[in-house]
Amino acid sequence: MLRIGLTGGIGAGKSTAATRFGELGARVIDHDVLARRVVEPGSGALADIVGEFGDRIVTAGQLDRAALAAIVFTDDHARDKLNEIIHPYVFAAADAADRQARNDGVGVVVHDIPLLVETGRGGHFDMVVCVEAPVGVRLARLKSTRGMTREQALQRIGAQATDVDRALVCDVHLDGAGTTDALRAQVDWFWKEHFPS
Structure with a gap:
């Protein structure tokens, strides 16, 4: 069983990537x-x-x-x-969900963890995938999709690890700044590269 840690700053597109991983056949364990x-x-x-x-x-x-x-x-x-x-x-x-996936014979498990870096969990996975997007893009998304004020959005972003901190533990970087379809296509590319049929 391959265990992937998926992370990214709030508003970067991590949930879109997690959804696509699930559609492709991974078992997604959402830590939120x-x-x-x-x-x-x-x-x-x-x-x-x-x-x-x-x-x-x-x-x-x-x-x-x-x-x-x-x-x-x-x-x-x-x-x-x-x-x-x-x-x-x-x-x-x-950990219990991970054990269940192993018992079920699941091939790929993706742990969707917003605070992977902050909790020091990077070393717990075979691979860490990060979804990244500029702060300006993330601010706009948090205001439009979650109804946050600029101050609230900045507080959430400021409470998380920096992009530099995440980059230090990531093995694969996905660009979440574009459209949902563009990010999903990157996940498809990643899947084909690592799990060719």
Whole structure:
């Protein structure tokens, strides 16, 4: 089983690449999905987060993501504390999904990890693929597709690793600055190069 770590800055096009990898036959393990799953009501992760940040980040028994984001994207220490709490839970869930893929006889597993560099996970994969796009392109996308203000978008971008940091761990670079079709075509090229039929 070949294990690929897929990463990229917010708004760069990583999700488009992940979707295409899945369409081509890879099993995609989305760490954002896992991060949402591990904080479901009654979970240990949610209890730990409430223990750190208080009831202000819970609404009707569920994690209030907007309230938590307002805290952690304006306070580096708070963000570090959140990551210390949630990452072990996400890693455990990802490892379980990885084992299941191996048991299922899956040939290629793609771990879609926004914070691959920040969490030091680059060395855990056979190959790391990065989707890249200039900050200006990413800002425009975050404003148009996610409704973020420029300040909110810059906070999210600033909270992640730099392009230089990502480049240091990446084996393959995909250009996410263009159209969705252009990025999908690059994933197709990558797939044909590494997994010829």
